[in-house]
Amino acid sequence: MANFPADRAEELRREELLLIKSETDLSEGGKRLRDQQDRLTWLQDSGHDTRQAERLVLALRESLTEWQRHHVLIEQRIAYLRTVVFPVPPVRH
Structure with a gap:
C-alpha cells in the first residue's frame, strides 16, 4: 500500500489510465453485445436454432454488467x- 504522497499520486495516475481503458472496454463490449443481439434476431427471424446465440447474449450481458461494476469501483x-493527493484545506473564519 502506498504511504507517501508521491506514491498516491502515481497510484492515482495508474487508476486514471485504468478508467480510460475501462471506458473503452465498456464501449466495445456494448457494441459486441448489440452485434450479437442483431445476429440472434436474424437467426430467430430465419428459423434457426438460437440456443447458443442466446447463451452468448446472456454471457455478454453478464460480462458487461461486471465490467460496469468494476468501472464504478475504479x-x-x-x-x-484525489482527496488524499489533493486535500482541500480547511476553511478558516
Whole structure:
C-alpha cells in the first residue's frame, strides 16, 4: 500500500489510465453485445436454432454488467485518491 504522497499520486495516475481503458472496454463490449443481439434476431427471424446465440447474449450481458461494476469501483478509488493527493484545506473564519 502506498504511504507517501508521491506514491498516491502515481497510484492515482495508474487508476486514471485504468478508467480510460475501462471506458473503452465498456464501449466495445456494448457494441459486441448489440452485434450479437442483431445476429440472434436474424437467426430467430430465419428459423434457426438460437440456443447458443442466446447463451452468448446472456454471457455478454453478464460480462458487461461486471465490467460496469468494476468501472464504478475504479471511479470510487480515483475519488478517494484525489482527496488524499489533493486535500482541500480547511476553511478558516
